[in-house]
Amino acid sequence: MLKAALLSVGIAIASSWLLPAAAQSSPPSEIPPEAPEVIEQTIPRLEPSVPLPELPAPLPEPSLQTPAPPPAEDALPEGTALPITSVEIVGFTVLQDEIAAALGEFEGVEAVVPFCDSVSDSMSADDSVIEGSDNQQSCGLRATVDPQRMTFATLVELRSAVTQLYIDNGYITSGAFLPNNQDLSDGDAQIQVVEGQLERIDVGGLNRLNDSYVRDRVELATDQPLNRDRLEEALQLLQLDPLLEQVNAELTAGTIPGQNVLRLNVQEAPSLQASVLTDNSQSSSIGSEQLSVSASYANLLGRGDRLTGGYGVTEGLDAYDVSYALPLNARDGTLTLRYGQDDSGIIEDELRDLDIDIRSESETISLGFRQPVVRSPEAEIALGLTFDLRRSQTFLNDEPFSFAVGPEEGESRVAVLRFSQEWVDRNATSVLAARSQFSLGIDAFDATINETGPDGQFLSWQGQFQWVQQLTPSRIVLVSQIGAQLTPDSLLSLERFSVGGVSTVRGYAQNQLVADNGIFGSVEARIPLTADANRLQLAPFFDIGSAWNNGDNPDPDPGAIASLGLGLRWQVTPDLAARLDYGIPLTEVEDRGNSLQENGIHFSIRYQPF
Known part of the structure; x- marks a missing residue:
């Protein structure tokens, strides 16, 4: 209806252009x-x-309250020796090079290479994909370690280093943990990454403006994994919008681990x-x-x-x-x-x-x-x-x-x-x-x-x-x-x-x-x-x-x-x-x-x- 009305107005005005002009005086x-x-x-x-x-x-500084990173779930006493020869890190979609570099600095880590057992043992770093794909469930990074130097304390430090990398790069709702009940008999340990994502956006405080106007603009910055810096930039752009007077945001835990809910309280100008x-x-x-x-x-x-x-x-x-x-x-x-x-x-x-x-x-x-x-x-x-x-x-x-x-x-x-x-x-x-x-x-x-x-x-x-x-x-x-x-x-x-x-x-x-x-x-x-x-x-x-x-x-x-x-x-x-x-x-x-x-x-x- 709106487009038709605008078109009708434009045609009505433009029609005056086709009228003949009066003769020169x-x-x-x-x-x-x-x-x-x-x-x-x-x-x-x-x-x-x-x-x-x-x-x-x-x-404007965005008013964004954020939750703490997911807690670690360490499965073994810290002093326990681990007869393992490799550590697999799976579940990530970003920071692959940074994770590999950080792990390579640990004493006892001999090499870090990408892997994808279901496709090929010779994948390059650019080909590495992440656990969670329907077709490739076991892709990630594999760190070859010296079993004489690998203890549970070192494994915890590796997990903490991965989590800190995510936090330092703005992925504050993402983190790594050690899955429970791991079978270490084959010499392999696993660090699982859980990348935060947005479950939904709740918008309150609006009167005339549609919720979708605010929600759609924020969603542009909520790709998985959720990044604080991108989200804060989107909130700054909202705060600069002449239609809005004030924007307050709170990021809370969702219904399942790794999920978050963004609650926006918006005051219209x-x-x-x-x-x-x-x-x-x-x-x-x-x-x-x-x-x-x-x-x-x-x-x-x-x-x-x-x-x-x-x-x-x-x-x-x-x-x-x-x-x-x-x-x-x-x-x-x-x-x-x-x-x-x-x-x-x-x-x-x-x-x-x-x-x-x-x-x-x-x-x-x-x-x-x-x-x-x-x-x-x-x-x-x-x-x-x-x-x-x-x-x-x-x-x-x-x-x-x-x-x-x-x-x-x-x-x-x-x-x-x-x-x-x-x-x-x-x-x-x-x-x-x-x-x-x-x-x-x-x-x-x-x-x-x-x-x-x-x-x-x-x-x-x-x-x-x-x-x-x-x-x-x-x-x-x-x-x-x-x-x-x-x-x-x-x-x-x-x-x-x-x-x-x-x-x-x-x-x-x-x-x-x-x-x-x-x-x-x-x-x-x-x-x-x-x-x-x-x-x-x-x-x-x-x-x-x-x-x-x-x-x-x-x-x-x-x-x-x-x-x-x-x-x-x-x-x-x-x-x-x-x-x-x-x-x-x-x-x-x-x-x-x-x-x-x-x-x-x-x-x-x-x-x-x-």
């Missing part, structure tokens, strides 16, 4: 020459998919989250100061899904965005459906004085899947595949009108396949993050196709690299990032790269430079001013960027911009944060306006009530 007698550039700056850009990382909080933001991050031609609200609700279906919505408004802009994310597997592979729409109008006085009304409409439909392939509390590698339908149309006095080469009657449409690769590595003092994305524009869903000039068929690459490093012991944090887009094609406005503004080069207007290709870099030092390093920070910075076009499109003028500046970050309360940046432009640009943003001042205030 006749232009008024006088249009300011900068109008196309102004329009270019108002087209929504693809936001960076990897937000600038912060230093992580210390990783609040389902509803919301934030209110005011900043001046929009293009000044539609009103740079904006107010936006966003909210998300988790566990709508109890499967870890999340519904998110946002709305932003400026003097000339109305924008909203709705997305739904659904985890599809225990490794956090997530399907995301998103729809966004922007309606904007130019508010510049020069156009108003000429009684010229210029506005644009943009919308995006996106369906994507992201799958982590390597995931731990310290690192993650993920792959993603997304299909985007994007449309933008410009109007002059309420009639469709093209201000640039490429759009048809003011309308641009693209259908884009995007393949992304992400990598994050973090520790207590640094974070490294990188993202690569290839975008392929295809001739589908009525995409804009032209014989010459920009159209919807293209190939582009976007890359981002970000590094956050704490300079101990000063507590100063160095933040640097690089972003770029490269393409051999001429792109429609929807897919062009922008440089300028708070997220690229501060001190300049948002989208100051817009072109097919671009690159920017930023270095910032965050200097704490209070005992709490995150409460109040001074942030000097240097930003630089460049943009250029392909084909016959003229390059932006200037082609590169740079700035030096100073910022102030203030975490007023855990729910309220503010930031102020002042950038001094190092490259002059024409027609700098009078807004705060165009005079190098960028601000943001964010409040998260819940």
Whole structure:
């Protein structure tokens, strides 16, 4: 039902793409020459998919209570002499080389070799298998010993050494013992290994979230033999999950020896989250100061899904965005459906004085899947595949009108396949993050196709690299990032790269430079001013960027911009944060306006009530 509903919504929205556009209107007698550039700056850009990382909080220590290893069952008095010539160790599936090396160090042990009597006497170590298989019941390691030196005390030490190896390697519920009533007349003694395994996982404390969401993620770390380190890592990942507030775990003995029960007591995080933001991050031609609200609700279906919505408004802009994310597997592979729409109008006085009304409409439909392939509390590698339908149309006095080469009657449409690769590595003092994305524009869903000039068929690459490093012991944090887009094609406005503004080069207007290709870099030092390093920070910075076009499109003028500046970050309360940046432009640009943003001042205030 859910998939059918999502498909119906997607078809209903996509159908609007097939409607014919209205005819091109006749232009008024006088249009300011900068109008196309102004329009270019108002087209929504693809936001960076990897937000600038912060230093992580210390990783949560998993609350895992574990049982003691299985007790040894020694069958003979310790001082008894043993007329044996070999000791067999059976029942293990891991640590074969380590066990062989440990046994070889004992006095009286002459050689340690793998064996499997039911198959061959000449098996290599790699071929050795374990007792417990249906077809090969007597495989393991055989230690040849000197009967003059082998006592029961030595045999106990051998058994203890095997148990300690398991414990040292995190297999805390595994161990070795000497079976009772062994027949030693043939000169062979046996050490039996019992490897711990999980009998079941009990989950308690959940309200809306399904038990299977937690259980399936923990089960990934419970392969036999049960390993404490893998289990603790899985519990740390659960603790980092934004859906969960607290995770406590207890490992207890099961109904039979070697079996264990994992009891999880989980507290859910609040389902509803919301934030209110005011900043001046929009293009000044539609009103740079904006107010936006966003909210998300988790566990709508109890499967870890999340519904998110946002709305932003400026003097000339109305924008909203709705997305739904659904985890599809225990490794956090997530399907995301998103729809966004922007309606904007130019508010510049020069156009108003000429009684010229210029506005644009943009919308995006996106369906994507992201799958982590390597995931731990310290690192993650993920792959993603997304299909985007994007449309933008410009109007002059309420009639469709093209201000640039490429759009048809003011309308641009693209259908884009995007393949992304992400990598994050973090520790207590640094974070490294990188993202690569290839975008392929295809001739589908009525995409804009032209014989010459920009159209919807293209190939582009976007890359981002970000590094956050704490300079101990000063507590100063160095933040640097690089972003770029490269393409051999001429792109429609929807897919062009922008440089300028708070997220690229501060001190300049948002989208100051817009072109097919671009690159920017930023270095910032965050200097704490209070005992709490995150409460109040001074942030000097240097930003630089460049943009250029392909084909016959003229390059932006200037082609590169740079700035030096100073910022102030203030975490007023855990729910309220503010930031102020002042950038001094190092490259002059024409027609700098009078807004705060165009005079190098960028601000943001964010409040998260819940």
